[in-house]
């Protein structure tokens with residue numbers, strides 16, 4: 325089944341399940357092929373970094389985000405909080421709206 329990806333970069337999402345349940349963050353990247361998103365400060369994993377003096381990288385342990393499944397997040401409506409994405413059609417244009425309060429989710 326093909327999952328249509330309605331989450332976009334810079335959306336604010338809330339994690340609804342898993343280790344980081346309850347966390348909220350900005351979408352940094354969307355991976356439509358795997359239906360995953362990279363969310364700021366969510367699913368942080370430790371990664372060892374090799375020192376590279378030429379690029380002024382000290383090396384050691386760095387933390388970085390790892391992608392989580394889109395089905396594990398909900399969009400956060402600026403008006404009413406975590407919600408689902410609905411759609412509104414205006415002529416040719418399709419915009420995303422909050423299903424709870426109908427506020428537009430695209431600026």
Ligand SMILES: [Zn+2]
Pocket residue numbers: 401402403404405407422423424425426427
């Ligand atoms: Zn809303």
